[in-house]
Amino acid sequence: MAIRGRKPKGNPPSKRSSVSLPPELYDTLQDIARQKKVSVAWVIRDAVDKYIAEEGEVIPLFQYVQPIIYKKGLTVVAQSNGMILPQLIKPA
Numbered sequence: 001m002a003i004r005g006r007k008p009k010g011n012p013p014s015k016r017s018s019v020s021l022p023p024e025l026y027d028t029l030q031d032i033a034r035q036k037k038v039s040v041a042w043v044i045r046d047a048v049d050k051y052i053a054e055e056g057e058v059i060p061l062f063q064y065v066q067p068i069i070y071k072k073g074l075t076v077v078a079q080s081n082g083m084i085l086p087q088l089i090k091p092a
Contacts, residue, residue: 019044053083 021029026040033040077088 053081 029040029043033043036043073091075090076084077090078084079088
């Protein structure tokens with residue numbers, strides 16, 4: 001059996017999922033993809049990545065590093081997932 005395409009370098013294999021969408025939602029996704037000059041799949045992956053980051057879930061393959069600089073007089077509140085949002089940095 002021949003393998004089609006190139007193997008991604010350094011990236012773990014992706015999982016495939018099938019989703020049924022109402023026609024108007026799919027049309028909106030196509031419009032967004034056309035504007036960004038990317039595929040509908042890319043738009044969906046981007047939306048899922050943002051949703052998971054906002055909901056505080058952690059996927060081991062997607063870990064972010066956020067350097068912060070300490071300044072006296074600031075209170076920094078981390079989210080439950082460890083992320084630090086600029087709006088959560090306030091004067092002490």
